[in-house]
Each structure stands twice: as C-alpha cells, then as structure tokens.
Amino acid sequence: MYSGASFNNIYLHQADRYRYDRYWLINNVKLADTMVSFLNKEIIDKDAVASLNADVIPPMNELRFANKKLIRSLRRATFEYQGSPSTDCLAVTPLCGLGIRNNKLNKTIRKLLQCAEKHVLIFTPYFNLPTAIERDISALLKRGIKLTIVVGDKTANDFYIPEDKPYRTIGALPYLYETNLKRFAKKHQKRLATQQLSLNLWRHEQNSFHLKGIYVDQRFMMLTGHNLNPRAWRLDVENGLLIDDPKQQLKPLIDKESAQIFENTHAIVSPNQIDDIKDYPDSVKKP
Template identity: 45%
Template sequence: MNTLIDAPRRIARRLVSPLRPKSRAWLETLPGFAVPPGAIETLQGPQALHQALFAQIAQATRRIVIVTLYLQDDDAGREVMEALYAARARRPGLEIDVFVDWHRAQRGLIGKQKSAGNAAMYRDCAQRHGGGVRVWGVPVQNRELFGVLHLKGFVFDDTVLYSGASLNDVYLAKHGRYRLDRCHCIRDAALADGMAAFVQRQFRDSEAVRRLDLPDPPPTRTLLPMIRAFRQQLQQAGYGVPTVALPDGAVAVTPLKGFGRADNALNDAMLALLRGARRRIVLLTPYFNLPRPVRAAVGQALRRGCSVDIMVGDKTANDFYIPPGQPFRTIGLLPYLYENNLRRFARTHAHQIASGQLSLWLWRDGDNSYHLKGLFADDDMALLTGHNLNPRAWALDLENGLLLRDPARHLHAMHEAEWAALRRHATRLADYHALESPRHYPPEVRRLLRRLSRVRLDRLVNRLL
C-alpha cells in the first residue's frame, strides 16, 4: 500500500530531477583545458605508478601538491615522506603540500589496535627533518562514517599524475603484493595550475583544514562549526576552467568536483556519459554497489542497444576479503555483499549476458587486489576518477575526476591498450551461476547475511559502503 501511495511522488521526482536532461550534448558544451594528445599517457600497473611518483618528486623545482585519502605509515609511505623531505633539502624554495583525510589520518587500520594513526609519522618526520613538508588534514564531514576526502591528483610543477590510488605498500607494490588502480600522466601547465589553485582556494584557505605535521592538532569537536562552513563552501566550489574553443586535434580535459546529491558536476557527467553513449560503454568499479541512477542509466543503455562491459574485482580481490582459515571479522562480510549485488544484477540481465551485449568481467590475479574506477563511452570520451561508483561516493565523499573529450579519437588506441591489459587477469561471466552461491559461503557469512536481510539492514549497509 505504501508503495502505491509513494509512486506518484517518486515519478514526480524523476520528472523534475535536474539530472534528467543532461547527456552527450551537455558534455560537449563543458569548458576544458586544451591538451595535446601526446601529453596524455596511461601508466600501466603499480610499478609504473611507483616509478613515476618518485621520478616526479625528484624532478620538481617549484611545487608539489599531493591530494589523497591517506599516506600510510608503512614502508612505502615512509619512503614517500623521505623523498619529499630530500627534494625540499635539495631545493629550499620548493613548496610541498600534502592533503589527506583528517579522520582517516588519526586512526589505526580497521581491525587493528587503537593508535595515533598516520599523523604520528607526519609529526615524527617533521621533527627529524625540521619541517618543510606541510601535511594537512581535510575534514569533509564531522565523522568519517559520513564522508571522507576522496579527491585525487598529484601536481608536480606542470605535470599531473592522476590516480585513484592512495599511497601505501600495496598500492605501490612494495612487498610483492599490489592493489591495482589506474594512473595517467598529463603534462599541461594550465591543467596543473587549475588543479593546484582549487586545492589552495578550497583547502589551504579554510579554517577547518589543519596541519597534521605539527604537534597537538585540535580535537575534531572544536572544529565542528568550521567543518559545517567548510561543507557549505565545498557545495559551491568548482574548478576554474577556461571557456575557449577546442583547437583541432586537441583533447579537452575538464576537472570536475563531486560532493553531495545536488549540483554534483561529477555525478552529472557520469550519468551524461551513460545516457549519451551510442554504441559502447566500459565501466570499472571496485565494489559492485551501483547507485540507483547509475543502474537505471545502464539499463537504458542496454535497451538502446549499447554494448556494455563492466569490470569488477572477484570477491577474493577485495580489500576486505578474509581467506578461509583466518579469524573472521565483521568487515569481511563486505565482499560477499558485493558479490550478492552482482549476482542479482547478472540474474536480472541474463538475456543480455547470453546474447553478448552485456559482459561482466571478474578480475583476479593471485592474492592481489582490485581498485579500478572509471568510464569509457564510445571511442571519444572517457572519465578518469577516484569515484567508486557506489552510493557513498555518490552522496557523501568529496570526489573529483577528469573528463577527456577526444573528438578526433587520438586517444582511442591508448584506451584500447589499457582495456586489453586489464582483461589479461579477468574472466567473463557466462551467467549468474558462475558466481558462488550464498549457500556455500562460510557459516559466519551466512549467519550475518540472514540477520541483515531479516531486518533489511543490508540496504542501509549498501548505502554507506
């Protein structure tokens, strides 16, 4: 009965939603930085990210701006910090700013004992080296549960390294294991200036953003009014992008911010890419938990006759997977929740999978993990982003992305080579039966899934994770 009563309200919301009309034509009107195709490069794999990161740190002469969810207190994280201080020692005029999530930086790892978190390493490095590398904590929300700094991008002078990766052992393949993420190198002074200016304007100039490399950072509760004002400021924020005609042969690169449900340029762009695709879509997400508007847009694309490829990680390639034989923790339920989502989606679209119109790819490479994000539409548009394409990223986290519009298709071969490399460790699902049945899950997982489903908490969990 409630469903019938609410139906007119839901239909009205869909009809008046500001997101509905945005599609390919809207994307083509967006301003962008005109970048030569030869200045854009895909870096294949975590080793390439590691090499490029340290090479750029060593070469930088004017500025280094690193924005990431976290810079971990582990071997790779300490190696990054030492490299930054060494670069500063060689060039005392080099400006170095590192921005990480305020909450994430001041806690230990999930499931581990309580600690001062990564911030203790930042303070230790500053004390030993005498400062020179500013590390800032960005509090996007009052509590980590309700949203984090998920903005990405590293600026070294006039070069941008853009990756969804954070900085730690596994992302940088430090000890034999890796977590796969995408990384692109774009050499363009105007784009680098625009991304650095956004960070300066929105983060460094905010009273809510505080240094973590200095002793005694203030308690979060004392910053609550400033965090509230900061959130309001972020709602209105945007990248400064020139409104100039795109020269023949150039690629338009448009940085987009995503924050909150309303007036979210990044979410709008993703939906427009899906709704405007004419022939082909490739969607990459680490956690199969698509927001409802994305699911709807994918369904519409299939009905239009588009070919759709979706690549996700096998549950064993999930960050939170706990192998059999190891002590089980509640966080280990997540990979099974995501697999259940995928199973339902595959069952719903069984006909398109059987016909070959829809391809679902499961990535797995030994005990390594998968963290890819992004979107390709037809042969002339692509999105580089750290956005996980899940409800949390859709509404809670502060996100960004780079929209690439390539009308001359100069980047087509580069995108195809990246997609082919990703499929080397992926298997196409024949149907939903290829996924493990919940009946065969470990007993602890089955018990928790039943409990969540009984009180419908699984829906709430999906919205927050």
C-alpha cells in the same frame, strides 16, 4: 600524475601484494595549476583543515563547526579555469562534486551513460551501484548499447578475509557486492546471453583491484577516483577528469591499458557462474 590510488606500499607494490589501479601522467600546466588552486582555496585555506606539522593540532570536536562550513562550501565548489570549448580537438575538463544536489561530477557521469551511442566500458572495484546509475544502465541496455563492466572478484576486494584468517564483520562486504552482481546478472540475463552485456571479474593471485572509470564510444573518458557506489555518490568529495578525444588520439593508450586489465579477468556468461549465499562460509551467512 592523476590517479584514484593512494600512494602507499600496497598500491606501489612494495611487498608481496599489490592493489591494481590506474595512473595517468598528463603534461598540462594549466590543468595542474587549476587543481593546485582548488586545493589551496577550497581545502587547505579552510579553518577545518589542520596542518599536521603544526605545534598544536586542534581536536576534532573543536573543528566541528568549521567542518560543517567546509562541507557547505565544498558542495558549491568548482574548478576555476579559462578554457577554449571545442568539439574537434583533444580536451580535458576537471570536475568535482559532493552530495546529491548540483554535483557536476555525478551529473556528467550520468550524461555519459545517457548519451552513449555504441559502447560503454566501466571499471569499478565494488559492485554496489547507486540507484540512478542502475536506471541509466538499464536504459542504455534497452537502447541496444553494448556494455562492458570490469569489477574485482570478491577475493580481489580490499575487505576480503581468507577463510583461514580470523573473521571480522567488515569481511562480509565482498560477499554483499558479489550478491549485488549476481542479482544484476540475473536481471539482465538475456543481455548476457547475447553478449550485449559483458561482465568481467578481475583476479590475480592474492592481489586486489581498485580501478575506476568510464569509457564511452571510444571518445569520452572519465578518469576518476569515484567508485560508482552510494558512498561516493552521496557522501564523499570526489573529482574526475573528463577527456574528449574526437580524433581517437588516445585510443592506442586505452587499448594497451585495457589489454593489460583484461589479462587477469574471466567473463561471466551466466549468473550460475557466480557463487550463491549457500556457498559462503558459515561466518558470512550468520545474521
């Protein structure tokens, strides 16, 4: 079971609200063994990782040096497996990365955008793109590639606080992401007008949106927990599954999933459809 979700009540819809995410069931023993081996070797066996069922759990200050060693190790870590490279059959490649240098996952995400020939579909819960991704998107739009982005409405953001609830500083984040989206829409307004660029906001009642992933030319797919934001790009340990589907064997599944996702989206055809700072609550506008 591969997902960018956490296994908790809201993701599993155990109460009134749910958090929408992607869940893929992949029947592949070698892939499962590879990922378990990575967890054991690169994380669980390290001195910085404490077992929660141990009699004594060391405090964080005692793990500081071991934690630095773990971070250095994870910057070099890779999934280890023996595969058979092929360009004519369905294949999956596990990737991981931490930090800017030698990050195979980040590099592969960029390569997907740079090599797209027809259409790119991106899911991201937070519209806060790293600079490198923004450059790649601008470049692919200039090349005439069709781009579709699905992002959560600010009210579908994990950090959104309804106006009738006590405000906290963290509640400004959804408005910041919406400001980023409006700026992006203005920058690429001509592409929006011709529908080369499609922006779709997801919103369903009081629920939240947490989808991540990239789909390129109906062939390459990146399943990942990577949010495509600066934190994931620089600071978080992330992994992903790159799927190559040259014969479009998974297309019916992708089409079905996409149809379900788009059911609760509405298209942005003009930056004017996106709220402006002057429309925000006073608590958000305060410096």
